[in-house]
Amino acid sequence: MTSISPAQFHSATGVADWRVTAIGPQAVFVAPSLIEGSRLVPVVVAAAERHGVRPDVDLRPEAVVVRVPSGEDGIPAAATDFARAVSEGAASLGLRADPARVQSVGVYVAEHSGADVRPFFLAALGYDAVGDTDAADPLRSGPVLAFNPLTGDAPGRGRTHLDVFVPADQAQARVDAAIAAGGRLVDDANAPAWWTLASPDNHGVDIASWTDTYE
Structure with a gap:
């Protein structure tokens, strides 16, 4: 599997919603309700299948947390395309990212x-x-x-x-x-x-x- 560094991840286009912590790239999309947040889940699943990424998705009443766990070799190169697709899907649903909640x-x-x-x-x-x-x-x-x-x-x-x-x-x-x-x-x-x-x-x-x- 090809891997990239955090700096390489951030240099990609369309990943401004995302930050890299010790567990890998992560974004938090604020949602006004559990139902509205849940609409992002099938977007994440479809992007994961399309780009061969295995993300973690944490659905809460306040937000949806999406992470791409880093493996022993680092961040998978496909994480950039996946992150871009998720951000585009979140924007289409009216969900904004809040980097201050990433940790x-x-x-x-x-x-x-x-x-x-x-x-x-x-x-x-x-x-x-x-x-x-x-x-x-x-x-x-x-x-x-x-x-x-x-x-x-x-x-x-x-x-x-x-x-x-x-x-x-x-x-x-x-x-x-x-x-x-x-x-x-x-x-x-x-x-x-x-x-x-x-x-x-x-x-x-x-x-x-x-x-x-x-x-």
Whole structure:
């Protein structure tokens, strides 16, 4: 399968509604009702069949979320034609895209270097193992988990932080909103790829946008 980078995806015509997060290209089309949103579903299915793409479709009363999951090789090249067809169908139905609602969430579990906690989380969540370090919901509705060994830490102290992947053009606003809501900036050395924030009680959150611009 031919694959493309996020930058190549965004360089295509007709994909302005879409943004790339850690799970792949994604668009959110606002709908005034469940019935009106449901009219986009057959458009998505037809485009998927026509272009050989296997998308995820999340129909809600407020919006329709359409994602093209990235595989091990990256974004399928056919995703651009698929995205264009879906956007054209949404426009014909009067559904507008809202890039500010696009996001994906990952949970990073820090574990002592002598521990292996992934089997526990796989069993408890019903997740599938992905590669050597990650775990994923087989239906791709829950957050991806990644397990990061630590050295020099105390055994028996489990720690986690969240990675929130947002569109590159929405990242600064998300950071500003989190700080205004009581958070603090821990590290912006890697901005605009990602910012590390902490909650008022020191919970860690990274706001990441690099997946939307990666070459």
